[in-house]
Amino acid sequence: MYYVIKRPLVTEKNSIMAEKGVYVFEVDKEATKLDIKKAVEKYFRVKVANVNTATCRGRAKRTKFGIGKPVSWKKALVRLQAGEKIGLFEGA
Numbered sequence: 001m002y003y004v005i006k007r008p009l010v011t012e013k014n015s016i017m018a019e020k021g022v023y024v025f026e027v028d029k030e031a032t033k034l035d036i037k038k039a040v041e042k043y044f045r046v047k048v049a050n051v052n053t054a055t056c057r058g059r060a061k062r063t064k065f066g067i068g069k070p071v072s073w074k075k076a077l078v079r080l081q082a083g084e085k086i087g088l089f090e091g092a
Contacts, residue, residue: 004031004039018089027076046084052077
């Protein structure tokens with residue numbers, strides 16, 4: 001079994017989205033929307049309305065040894081049902 005949620009993505013844009021009930025996480029590349037929904041509901045004890053995912057391609061990095069291999073990752077935008085909040089983003 002792999003870990004579905006790797007870390008929350010906390011940026012200024014994501015903080016504004018969190019006020020509207022949408023939270024953003026970096027997730028495993030193999031995770032499905034159903035896996036992500038179950039993981040968020042289990043770990044944070046909230047009800048999830050829907051999940052959107054996006055695969056973000058990695059950008060190649062130039063180093064003194066040549067061009068580095070880009071690492072792709074996946075993010076999930078989780079919309080909670082009305083009235084639900086995740087305390088991790090609120091600072092609680």
